[in-house]
Amino acid sequence: MWKAVKIAITAFVLLSECRSEDSQCKNGGTCSTSAPDGTCTSCVCKTGYSGNVCDKVLTVVHGVVTYKSSNQSFILIPFNAKGFKEVLRSSIVNYQDSVSSNRSIDESTTFVVGYTVYMNRPPDWPNFNQSLFISDLNNVLKQNSSIRAFFTNFTSSITVISATADIDECASGLYTCDVNAECFNTIPGYGCNCKSGFIGNGTHCPVGIFCKLSDAPEWPTSATRSVYYHNGAPVSISNSDDLMPYKTFIEYKCPDRYTLVNFETGEAQTTVIECVGMNETTQSHKGWTGNGVRCDMTVEFMVAIIMAAVSSVIIVLVAGGFIVSWTNKMKKKKQDGNSDNDTDILDFPG
Structure with missing residues (x-):
């Protein structure tokens, strides 16, 4: 044990x-x-x-090379991925590693090779000449010596149609976007977009988007209002001047037998009122989407009320007609002096 x-x-x-x-x-x-x-x-x-502790982010290079041959047997020739890597290794300064290249072939004997290379960050970054680097790399891939390394014993009729490459600054950590922004890669270069909830030019996103609850579109006092954060969690409201963060949304619920409609058009209101910040379409509500709303009676409820009113009128008319008829009959009997049935007649004081 x-x-x-x-x-x-x-x-x-x-x-x-x-x-x-x-x-x-x-x-x-x-x-x-x-x-x-x-x-x-x-x-x-x-x-x-x-790095010894994997603390260095490598620079990522994506590229595509398109080869073409007039020989129909070209599509049967295996691609030497190892030879392709060796050419990349010998032509890229600070070469670190590469992932396996991928290939695709169509019926017109066009051969497309896509690849990704990782290399150490250029020591002169950001003054590194990307255009010259890409041009030199593509020229190497177009050389006959490189083609021989890629397609062993089959080079006489192979030509390079196109060769493109790009440094992915976003994946390489070589961007200067704001901490509240997201980087997106372009060819060449990159761009920055402020994250949801922030305003700026991408490299500077200092302003968070908020909406004042009191600026939200008009809503009926008869309705109940619920406010939620973007993740659906309810918001605890202390006063109407509370600032609501970006993507906060408001839902209204009318009492039973009433429906929520657009305050101006009367059409059924189904959109959620949401805090999206200032733009051309939300100037009137200072950052909130949607329109003012009101609670209107449902058609069924309105019909029921009308039918009840009509029924009441009919009852009143019938009862009134009966009373008038009975009263006239009594008056006539009095006028005829017929008193034999006095016990059956109520004599109203005249």
Whole structure:
């Protein structure tokens, strides 16, 4: 028993040490070698990272090369991916690693190769001449010596139709977007868009979007109002001047037998009133979408009320007609002096 406990403790300690060593590696890397004191001395990094502790973000280069041959047998020739990598390795300064290239072939004997290369960040960045780098890389891929490395013993009729490449600044961490912005890659270069809820030019997004609750479109006092954050969590309202964050939305609910309609048109209102910030279409409501609303009776309820009113009128008319007829009859009997049936007649004072 004690032997089993000892084995379990040893395994737990080793597992803990392994996890501790792995935690020393950054960006999801795992420890490959460690010192006797448990310090990790070398990490196996995930794709896109390098360094002893995987703390360096590699520069990402995406490219596409299109080859064409007049020989119909071209589509049967295997592509030498290893040779392709070697050409990239020899032509890119600071080359670090590359993922497997991919290929596609169509019936016109056009051969397309897409690839991704990781390299160490150029030491002169951001003054690095990307255009010259891309041009030199594409020229290397077009050379006959490169083609021979890609398509062994089959080069006489192969030509390069196009070759494009681009440094992905976003994936490489080579952008200057604001912390409240998102980077998107373009060819060439990149762009920045402020995240939802912030206003700016992408490189500077200092202003958060808020809407004052009192500026929301008009709503009926007979309705109940519910305010929710963008994730659906309810908002606790203290006063009408509370500032609501971006994407906060408002829902109104009319009493039973009433429906919510557009305040101006009377059409059924189904859209949710939402805080989206100032723009050309929301100037009138200072950041809120939607229109003012009111609670109108439903058609069914209105018909029921009308039918009830009509029924009441009919009852009153029938009862009134009966009373008039009975009164006239009584008057006539009095005029005829017929008193034999006085006990059956109520004599109203005249």
